[in-house]
Amino acid sequence: MRLKLEQIEKRFDAKEVLRGVEYTFEQGKIYGLLGRNGAGKTTLFNCLSGELKMDGGSAILEDNGVTRPLAEEDVGYVYSTPILPEFLTGYEFLHFFIDINRERLKPDEVRPIDDYFDLMSMTKEDRHRLIKTYSHGMKNKMQMLLFLITKPPVILLDEPLTSFDVIVALEMKNLLRQMKADHILIFSTHILQLAADLCDELVVLHNGKLSSVSLDLLKSPEMEQSVIHLLKDESDDKNL
Amino acid sequence: MAIQTSVYVNMILFYLRKVPPFRQLIKETVFARTGLKRRISLLLRLIVLLANFALSFAYVGIVLYMPIIQFGHELAADEQLKQFAHEFAVISFIVAGVSSAAILEPKRGKYIAVKLMRMSPASYMKATLSHKYALFFIRLLPAMLWVGTLLGASPWTIVLLVLTATMSRVFWEYVHLKWFEKTGAVLVKQVGLVWAVIIIGYVAAYLPLFRPEVPAFGEIVLLWPLQCVLIAAGFFAAVHLARYSGYRTVVDAATKRDDPYLDMRRAMQNANQSSVKMNVSDYELNMSASEKLRSRSGYRYLNDLFFARHRKLIRRLLHIRLAVIGGLLVIGLAAVYWFESGLSGVLPGLLETRLPLLVIAMLYLSTGEKVTRAMFYHCDMSLLRYRFYRNAAFTHFRLRLGRLIAQNAIVAAALATVLTVVSVTAHDGAWNGNIIWLWISALALSVFFSVHHLFLYYLLQPYTTELNVRNPIFTVANSILGGVSGICLFIRIPSFIFTAVAVGSALIYLLLALVLVRKYASHTFRVK
Numbered sequence: 156m157r158l159k160l161e162q163i164e165k166r167f168d169a170k171e172v173l174r175g176v177e178y179t180f181e182q183g184k185i186y187g188l189l190g191r192n193g194a195g196k197t198t199l200f201n202c203l204s205g206e207l208k209m210d211g212g213s214a215i216l217e218d219n220g221v222t223r224p225l226a227e228e229d230v231g232y233v234y235s236t237p238i239l240p241e242f243l244t245g246y247e248f249l250h251f252f253i254d255i256n257r258e259r260l261k262p263d264e265v266r267p268i269d270d271y272f273d274l275m276s277m278t279k280e281d282r283h284r285l286i287k288t289y290s291h292g293m294k295n296k297m298q299m300l301l302f303l304i305t306k307p308p309v310i311l312l313d314e315p316l317t318s319f320d321v322i323v324a325l326e327m328k329n330l331l332r333q334m335k336a337d338h339i340l341i342f343s344t345h346i347l348q349l350a351a352d353l354c355d356e357l358v359v360l361h362n363g364k365l366s367s368v369s370l371d372l373l374k375s376p377e378m379e380q381s382v383i384h385l386l387k388d389e390s391d392d393k394n395l
Numbered sequence: 396m397a398i399q400t401s402v403y404v405n406m407i408l409f410y411l412r413k414v415p416p417f418r419q420l421i422k423e424t425v426f427a428r429t430g431l432k433r434r435i436s437l438l439l440r441l442i443v444l445l446a447n448f449a450l451s452f453a454y455v456g457i458v459l460y461m462p463i464i465q466f467g468h469e470l471a472a473d474e475q476l477k478q479f480a481h482e483f484a485v486i487s488f489i490v491a492g493v494s495s496a497a498i499l500e501p502k503r504g505k506y507i508a509v510k511l512m513r514m515s516p517a518s519y520m521k522a523t524l525s526h527k528y529a530l531f532f533i534r535l536l537p538a539m540l541w542v543g544t545l546l547g548a549s550p551w552t553i554v555l556l557v558l559t560a561t562m563s564r565v566f567w568e569y570v571h572l573k574w575f576e577k578t579g580a581v582l583v584k585q586v587g588l589v590w591a592v593i594i595i596g597y598v599a600a601y602l603p604l605f606r607p608e609v610p611a612f613g614e615i616v617l618l619w620p621l622q623c624v625l626i627a628a629g630f631f632a633a634v635h636l637a638r639y640s641g642y643r644t645v646v647d648a649a650t651k652r653d654d655p656y657l658d659m660r661r662a663m664q665n666a667n668q669s670s671v672k673m674n675v676s677d678y679e680l681n682m683s684a685s686e687k688l689r690s691r692s693g694y695r696y697l698n699d700l701f702f703a704r705h706r707k708l709i710r711r712l713l714h715i716r717l718a719v720i721g722g723l724l725v726i727g728l729a730a731v732y733w734f735e736s737g738l739s740g741v742l743p744g745l746l747e748t749r750l751p752l753l754v755i756a757m758l759y760l761s762t763g764e765k766v767t768r769a770m771f772y773h774c775d776m777s778l779l780r781y782r783f784y785r786n787a788a789f790t791h792f793r794l795r796l797g798r799l800i801a802q803n804a805i806v807a808a809a810l811a812t813v814l815t816v817v818s819v820t821a822h823d824g825a826w827n828g829n830i831i832w833l834w835i836s837a838l839a840l841s842v843f844f845s846v847h848h849l850f851l852y853y854l855l856q857p858y859t860t861e862l863n864v865r866n867p868i869f870t871v872a873n874s875i876l877g878g879v880s881g882i883c884l885f886i887r888i889p890s891f892i893f894t895a896v897a898v899g900s901a902l903i904y905l906l907l908a909l910v911l912v913r914k915y916a917s918h919t920f921r922v923k
Contacts, residue, residue, distance in 0.1 A: 169422065205782065227782050238777045242678060242704045243697075251700075254693040255783060285678055 156182035157217040158225065158309055158339050160365070164211035165198055172198045174363030175212065180339045182308075185331060187350035188343040189382060190360035196343040199360065200311045204230045216308060231307040235314035237294035241287035245277065245297055248286060249304075256305055264306075271300050276326065292323035299330060302338075310334070312342035328353055347382060357382070402507065404436050447534040455538035459483055460545075466604045476546040477613030480556065482600040483539075484616040487560045490596035492567030494589045497527050498636075499571055499581045499649045506650040516642040524568060524636060532561045552617065559622040562629020569632030572645065581648060673773065678704045694787060698794040701774050708769055712762045713802060719760070720809045727817035742821050746814075746829035750836050750893045751883035756810060757840040758880045761803045763848025770795065771858045779856075779922045788916035792853050793909075799845040807841035808834075832890035839897040843904055847876065850908035853916045859923050866923075 163176040172195040180186055190196045201207040203214055205227035214225035240248060249268050257265070272282045275296045286294065295315065302310055315327065331340060331353065341358075344350050350357055357368040359382065368382060408425055411417040425431065459482045463475050470478065498520065505523075508514045536557050543553035571582050583589060603611040615621055680688075684703040691699050702709065745752075778784040784791075811834045818827050851857070851873070857866035864870060888896075 234780065238780045240697075240774055240777045242673075242773050243700060247696075247700060251693070251697050254696060255787070285675060287675060287678075 156219075156308055156339065159215040159217060159222075160203075160212070161215065162212035163199070163202060163209050163214065165195070165202055165207065166210055171363055173202070173209075176360075176363070176365050178358060178365045178367070180309075180341060182339050183336055184340070184355040185335050185353055186339075186341040187354035187357045188341055188360060189345075189347070189350060189357060190343070194360045195363060196360055197313060200232065200313055200341075200343065203309070204232045204311060206232075218308070225309065229308050231302040231305065231310040233295070233298050233302070233310065233312040233315050237291065237298045239286045239289075239294055239297055241285065244283050244285055245272070245289070245293075246282045248297065249300065252301055253304060259305070265304075271303060274303065275300060275330075292320065292327075295323075295327065299327070303334075306337065309339045309341070312340070314344060315342055401432070401436065402504070403439060404432050407435070407439070408432075444534075447530065448537065451534045451538040452541070455535070455542050458486065460542045462601055462604060463546075466601075472547045476543075476548055477611065477617070478603060479542065479546055479613070480616050481603060481611040481613035483556065483560065484612045485596050485600040487535075488563045488616075490593055490600075492564055492570075493592045494583065496564075496568050496571040496583055497523055498568045499575055499645060500583055501581075501649045505646060509646050510650055516646040517640070520642045520646065521637060524565075528561055528565055531564065532557060535560070555619065555622050556617065559616070559625045562626045562633075565629040565636070566625070566632040569635055572636070572639070575645065575648065576641075579648075673705065673708060677707045680704065694790045694794060697774075698791060698798070701770070702798055705769060705773060709762075709766060709802070712765050713805065716760050716762065716806050717809055720806070720813050723810075724813040724816065727813060728820060731817060731821045742818050743827060743829075746818060746827055746833060747890055748887040750829075750833060750890050751886040751888060753810075753833070753836055753840055753897075754883040755880045757803075757807065757837065757844055758877065760806050760810065761841060761844035761848070762806070763799060763803070763845055766799060766802075767848055767852040768858065768862060771852070771856075772862060775920075776858075776860055776922060779920065785920055786917045788853060788920045789909075789913045792849065792912045792916060796845060796849050796908075799849055800842055803841035803845045804838055807837035811837040829890045832894040836890075836894045836897045839894070839901040843897065843901040846901070846904045846908050850904070850912065853912050853920050856920050856923065 158180040160176050160178045160180075163173050164171070165173040176199060188196055188199075198207065202209045203225065215222050216225045216229055243251070246268060249271060253260075253265060253268065269279075269282070272279075277293065277296060281289075281293065286297065289297070312331075331342075334340065335355075342354075358365050359368060405426060408421060412421050412425075459479055462482070463470070463478055467475055467478055505519065508519050509516050536554065539553050539557050540550055543556070544550065548556075574580065574582055599609075602609045680703055684699075684706075688696060688699055688703070775784075811830075814833055815830050818830060819825070851869055855866050855869045855872070857864045857869035859865050
């Protein structure tokens with residue numbers, strides 16, 4: 156399975172944020188999307204998830220030789236700040252979520268609700284507590300659970316690991332590694348070390364275009380300098 | 396003044412850019428075009444000045460003159476002038492003197508100029524006070540001359556009266572300052588005291604129109620010796636304020652960073668949020684609710700859980716309305732007891748032709764707006780981030796509409812019951828045939844307003860995550876409905892015709908809402 160981005164353009168008023176973005180993402184890999192503040196990472200994610208309409212270009216999903224335009228339901232979007240209905244318990248939310256997706260899911264794919272919580276190492280008490288009382292990490296686990304149930308081909312993660320404690324961050328990293336076999340995983344981050352540690356490929360969004368960082372460079376000591384060089388503007392050079 | 400105008404110009408340009416046709420015309424770079432902004436600010440000042448004149452005419456015409464025409468038309472011309480001077484003295488000299496002093500008023504502009512831009516507090520305060528009272532005199536004079544001459548006063552009398560008012564207000568600034576120096580208290584922030592003065596003041600201003608035995612100041616305030624004293628006191632205060640050296644302390648007291656008066660938008664936002672806030676303990680489910688939920692699934696499960704968990708909040712809204720209706724019952728029965736014969740003559744007429752009054756009653760009594768706010772804050776604000784939830788808008792719209800109609804039908808039935816009891820009691824148990832139309836109309840209106848609030852919520856989704864309303868179309872639509880409801884106060888129409896209109900409107904609105912929500916809500920029901 157591959158996700159091909161072809162000449163994606165997006166502008167807000169006179170400001171061109173995405174200027175012909177082109178790239179091909181593949182199943183089985185975790186992609187780190189790097190970019191400076193305001194570079195357009197969230198705009199690109201919003202265009203792919205259907206939250207924003209593209210001004211030009213397309214996103215194509217290619218599966219077993221069959222190609223089709225990327226549909227909204229093909230994309231799972233994990234927000235940097237998990238947004239969940241806080242008046243429900245984790246268990247109630249999952250119960251509701253499975254109910255409304257039951258028709259889309261194959262019967263053998265639906266597991267008992269408790270199995271999903273076990274998978275995320277959430278205790279019996281926690282799953283019956285109000286989401287309002289959950290920690291940031293637990294809320295993010297809940298968001299990830301939704302995609303374990305519906306299994307969208309493409310999962311976009313907006314700054315997913317930045318505010319976790321070390322234990323939860325490690326759990327999430329392991330989970331992402333487990334999930335990558337069945338999905339195309341793209342996550343945006345500012346943290347170079349995290350990208351180098353977790354990602355199979357690094358993609359840089361700069362001046363409205365995507366470019367990749369070579370695999371050899373990803374593990375090398377010069378990676379940081381090289382990425383910073385890619386992200387710097389001419390104006391920064393003058394200021395330095 | 397320049398800072399304030401600059402802030403307003405930036406704000407106007409910012410909000411104009413949000414309106415589609417202007418968005419194309421006004422580029423983002425406009426904020427850097429100083430020359431253009433200066434021209435806009437001149438235009439703005441002119442508009443503000445004209446608005447000030449218009450407001451003064453409205454104040455003098457509606458607040459001071461109209462009550463005299465309405466209730467004092469039998470008074471002799473000089474008595475009318477005295478009543479006019481009395482009202483002006485009480486409201487503009489005393490009430491406004493207590494409630495509208497600028498010296499210790501918490502104001503955003505004061506905070507920006509002195510705290511953020513480091514302007515000298517003395518310069519800021521002197522400029523503010525002299526501008527305020529020069530404008531006060533100039534804008535009030537034409538309106539006062541207009542009404543004053545209509546009541547037979549000479550122009551010179553009116554000029555002196557307005558000058559006296561202006562200088563008394565300057566003296567009030569001095570009183571506020573002295574009070575602060577002595578007690579450390581800011582008078583304009585004593586909300587209870589200020590409102591007490593406003594209410595007592597307005598009663599005192601109009602009471603002589605109805606009770607001639609109540610003393611009035613009209614004659615005294617027109618006496619030149621008193622005017623000279625007040626003008627002299629104002630000059631004394633002005634000199635003191637010009638020489639005053641402690642403005643730093645005064646401004647500090649009025650510009651505390653966390654003062655809600657400084658940022659009314661934030662204060663409104665906090666009030667909006669606290670009106671729908673819930674504690675974790677409120678979310679406990681009782682046994683019967685838990686039992687019911689076992690048989691539910693999908694959106695019905697979510698909806699029932701929402702209403703079960705927020706029952707305290709939603710019931711509170713209902714209880715307040717039922718308490719108001721209960722109060723109406725007490726007032727109605729008391730009126731039956733006190734004005735037995737008078738009321739039995741009036742009530743049949745009301746039931747026969749004045750059922751349109753129900754529109755304004757149901758506009759204020761229906762719970763839709765508050766419930767949609769709670770829905771947004773506790774449920775939709777998070778779930779609207781998910782596409783599956785937006786795509787199912789029509790499903791949850793129908794479920795919620797059922798709940799809302801049921802709740803508003805209780806309010807309508809309670810209102811109809813109270814009016815029925817009062818009518819039957821007033822007629823010694825005799826039944827009025829129009830009561831049936833009253834019941835049908837009230838229930839139809841409960842459907843109408845339930846549909847209205849939920850329909851606008853789904854089609855325009857006006858709330859921001861801070862619970863502010865940011866949709867001009869939503870405000871306009873509600874204002875139009877408010878206007879139409881206001882017009883209903885004056886409509887007389889046979890009850891059965893009104894009932895047919897109410898039922899027809901409710902049904903048409905319901906159908907229209909179902910069609911439009913089904914078609915558009917998956918796109919329009921979003922977090923702004």
